[in-house]
Amino acid sequence: xxxxxxxxxxxxxxxxxxxxxxxxxxxxxxxxxxxxxxxxxxxxxxxxxxxxxxxxxxxxxxxxxxxxxxxxxxxxxxxxxxxxxxxxxxxxxxxxxxxxxxxxxxxxxxxxxxxxxxxxxxxxxxxxxxxxxxxxxxxxxxxxxxxxxxxxxxxxxxxxxxxxxxxxxxxxxxxxxxxxxxxxxxxxxxxxxxxxxxxxxxxxxxxxxxxxxxxxxxxxxxxxxxxxxxxxxxxxxxxxxxxxxxxxxxxxxxxxxxxxxxxxxxxxxxxxxxxxxxxxxxxxxxxxxxxxxxxxxxxxxxxxxxxxxxxxxxxxxxxxxxxxxxxxxxxxxxxxxxxxxxxxxxxxxxxxxxxxxxxxxxxxxxxxxxxxxxxxxxxxxxxxxxxxxxxxxxxxxxxxxxxxxxxxxxxxxxxxxxxxxxxxxxxxxxxxxxxxxxxxxxxxxxxxxxxxxxxxxxxxxxxxxxxxxxxxxxxxxxxxxxxxxxxxxxxxxxxx
Numbered sequence: 057x058x059x060x061x062x063x064x065x066x067x068x069x070x071x072x073x074x075x076x077x078x079x080x081x082x083x084x085x086x087x088x089x090x091x092x093x094x095x096x097x098x099x100x101x102x103x104x105x106x107x108x109x110x111x112x113x114x115x116x117x118x119x120x121x122x123x124x125x126x127x128x129x130x131x132x133x134x135x136x137x138x139x140x141x142x143x144x145x146x147x148x149x150x151x152x153x154x155x156x157x158x159x160x161x162x163x164x165x166x167x168x169x170x171x172x173x174x175x176x177x178x179x180x181x182x183x184x185x186x187x188x189x190x191x192x193x194x195x196x197x198x199x200x201x202x203x204x205x206x207x208x209x210x211x212x213x214x215x216x217x218x219x220x221x222x223x224x225x226x227x228x229x230x231x232x233x234x235x236x237x238x239x240x241x242x243x244x245x246x247x248x249x250x251x252x253x254x255x256x257x258x259x260x261x262x263x264x265x266x267x268x269x270x271x272x273x274x275x276x277x278x279x280x281x282x283x284x285x286x287x288x289x290x291x292x293x294x295x296x297x298x299x300x301x302x303x304x305x306x307x308x309x310x311x312x313x314x315x316x317x318x319x320x321x322x323x324x325x326x327x328x329x330x331x332x333x334x335x336x337x338x339x340x341x342x343x344x345x346x347x348x349x350x351x352x353x354x355x356x357x358x359x360x361x362x363x364x365x366x367x368x369x370x371x372x373x374x375x376x377x378x379x380x381x382x383x384x385x386x387x388x389x390x391x392x393x394x395x396x397x398x399x400x401x402x403x404x405x406x407x408x409x410x411x412x413x414x415x416x417x418x419x420x421x422x423x424x425x426x427x428x429x430x431x432x433x434x435x436x437x438x439x440x441x442x443x444x445x446x447x448x449x450x451x452x453x454x455x456x457x458x459x460x461x462x463x464x465x466x467x468x469x470x471x472x473x474x475x476x477x478x479x480x481x482x483x484x485x486x487x488x489x490x491x492x493x494x495x496x497x498x499x500x501x502x503x504x505x506x507x508x509x510x511x512x513x514x515x516x517x518x519x520x521x522x523x524x525x526x527x528x529x530x531x532x533x534x535x536x537x538x539x540x541x542x543x544x545x546x547x548x549x550x551x552x
Contacts, residue, residue, distance in 0.1 A: 057076075058110050058112075060109035061108035062107050069095040070099070071268045074269050075245075078243065078260075080242065084248070086247070086263055087263055089476055090447035091477075092267040092268075094216065097214045097216065101120075101123055102131070131210065139201070140197055140201065147167050147168050147171045147185035147186065150170075150174070168185040174207050178206075178229060193339075198222055202230065212242075212243045213243075217247060219253060231253075260274055263283065265288075287479065296507065303328070303329050303330045304327055306361075308349070310325075313345065313357075315348045315354065316354060317341075322523045324526065331512050332497070333501075333502060334517075335516070336518035343470055348369075350382040352372060352382075362375075381458075381459040381464030387451050397440050399421050402454055448476055449476035452484070465496050469501065473502070485507070505534045509533075519542070
């Protein structure tokens with residue numbers, strides 16, 4: 057790709073980008089959210105037509121008229137946001153648009169056999185080709201996307217945050233498959249905000265910043281700090297900034313909290329001015345615990361005490377009045393109303409400060425929203441722009457701004473840095489510290505052990521729906537967290 061340009065109205069998304077990917081190479085494409093990575097890959101995969109520049113595939117001019125033409129030429133795109141038809145089966149999704157037929161009849165048995173081969177390669181032969189996608193876990197759906205690329209015999213596969221919904225075990229299997237594909241001569245563009253993954257799988261990298269190529273290099277010979285500096289355009293300093301804060305009185309207490317399936321009898325105390333991290337494997341019950349506390353899922357037994365007020369199940373509206381706020385791990389489907397504006401998304405949970413006599417006043421709303429947008433450095437054309445148009449990192453900032461606007465004291469964060477770039481992660485960590493400094497209690501779930509160990513004051517580990525004692529972060533290591541998470545040690549109790 058040479059000198060690729062793409063604009064959307066007055067916004068220049070790509071400003072003369074160059075990218076070279078060699079045969080049989082895993083090439084990392086990195087940069088902050090909004091740097092142009094996804095736009096560049098949509099040009100490559102035929103979803104967008106460039107305004108300028110040229111592309112060569114296998115040494116020949118390449119200008120696909122659409123995604124189908126790009127796929128026929130051997131370019132397969134696996135998006136971070138899954139593009140599956142949930143009502144269709146695994147086999148139907150994998151072969152959608154490339155069905156094998158004889159005399160107009162689909163060769164279903166042959167297709168199912170191909171799907172089984174691909175799933176066995178991925179280490180998940182237990183997924184049935186006849187299963188409906190809507191009944192699969194998010195991680196299993198991600199594997200279906202990858203199986204589709206394998207079956208299409210692609211020459212170039214673009215993987216956009218492929219491990220964002222996978223367990224560590226599935227990620228390891230994916231890395232093994234990537235190695236096999238590379239040895240078979242398949243080229244891959246690997247987009248990830250986890251630079252440790254980049255070091256693990258990629259040979260070379262290209263950094264984008266503000267729609268332009270900011271750097272190219274060999275992964276093995278380039279320090280991570282240098283790559284990060286290329287991404288953000290400056291020295292980032294601490295990856296896990298610590299904002300001074302001190303622990304106060306108990307703010308949230310869970311006693312014997314039990315949901316329908318999970319959690320299973322959880323005891324926990326969160327104090328004012330504290331960041332309490334919750335570790336555990338995918339499916340351990342961490343998200344279910346936050347949803348039960350917030351009132352999205354029913355409570356079978358146990359109590360939730362907020363600021364001294366004790367009770368059982370209460371709905372989200374009641375929790376909002378108590379000062380509880382939730383950031384969902386699924387910002388696309390649960391965290392934001394993508395069709396509404398940035399301003400509406402920031403203020404929906406607390407319209408009082410921006411309204412008079414029951415009417416939302418646009419002037420008040422704009423001033424309030426601009427205040428939070430400036431504080432969190434939200435990049436958008438205007439606060440009237442639909443939230444769905446923003447990059448993932450900026451969408452996450454909008455969701456966080458809503459919690460700040462509503463004045464939540466108990467802040468429940470479920471995977472708050474999933475799918476956002478390094479610079480945005482540092483801003484989120486700093487914001488969490490500022491919340492604790494201001495006397496809020498922050499309870500956050502994360503599958504990324506470095507951030508749990510780098511940001512938390514205390515950590516508790518969930519395994520099979522049960523929660524370990526919460527202990528000071530200095531008493532934990534990555535190894536001891538994994539030992540608890542995998543059931544290597546008994547979980548239970550709460551250390552105040």
